[in-house]
Amino acid sequence: MTSDLTGVRAILADRIVTVPNVLSVIRMLGVPLLLWLLLVRHADGWAFALLVASGVTDFLDGKLARLLDQSSRLGALLDPFVDRLYLVATLLAFPLRGLIPWWLVGVLVARELILAATLSVYKRRDLDPPEVIYLGKAATFALMSALPWVLAGQMDWALAGFGHAFGWAFLIWGAAVYVWTGVLYTAKAVAVARAIPAGAHHTP
Template sequence: MSAPTESTAESRILTVPNLITLLRLACLPLFVWLLLGRENPLAAGALLGVLGATDWVDGWYARRFNAISNLGKIFDPVVDRLLFFVSIVAIIIAGSAPLWFCVAVLAREVAISVATLVLASLGARRIDVTWVGKAATFGLMFAFPGFLWASTDWLLQPFFEIAAWACAIPALAASYYAAALYVPLGLQALSEGRKSRASRV
């Protein structure tokens, strides 16, 4: 039996990375319940840290075992955005992290999401996430658990407060740098998308 072609592989839906992404999405209500319902920032922070780590795992698995799919290219970043929005809003409500930092992260995410939708509506091709953006997201997904673990009195509270800021500031700076990089990338994607559509007419 012949091996599947690249186009066939990319058209798959039931892949391990997509299942991991679906599991991450299913854990989001549990995170909100742990933080706001049970008022347990330690457990909520642990779950958020796992969700951040599995975001790296599904990307690594997709590249390592050629499990990249067209669905995953859309599904994974959408779930990432949803996790960011919902978890940060929940953290703001709980008062578990500095408000200015949460607002700064949300403002950047809103700007990127709106820009992505506008570019897509104008016919731009899909823009791949840059390594700077991936690194920033990875750092932020560990900064917020750190803030959660530092928001309650326990033995390791001082350590996690320092660790949270050590991740937060570089990751926030990198996220805005990545946003600036997307400006020329977005213009290029728009130009190429329009040319591609014009050539098919």
């Protein structure tokens, strides 16, 4: 009986068509729409609404995966991938619109490139990548929350002042913590490189 349940769980874990995965795909289809709204139509109100809707949907698909017991391997990969797409799309569109400075984008992109390079340290030593730092997840959340409000601060509406102040406060805090966690990840990789020779196989 136990083996049967284990088999069922394995099948469920590999399911593709689930409610959370459908929501993630819908979110992904919104990325080109977001770029069109921001760069072609300059429809900032609709772009703001789309970013907020994406954030709410991101929250819901994780909750629904647990509530409906519809967690899957695809979902574990798809959800953070879509988050990255939205972050990259906004970090490209916003400076093109003059909403945030290019140097800030350069700092955030440099952090990603450095961390991507450190992954080779773990791969050459047959090690898993480091565990995600919770503070880094908080920084990503802050950035994703800040960008819609930075956009809202440019709109002609009653909450423009709040959006500008709130958005930039979150953006500065999120960027600072994002860079700091990048330093922590890099320090971990350097420590591993010094402690374990390249080509060595790690035994748990």
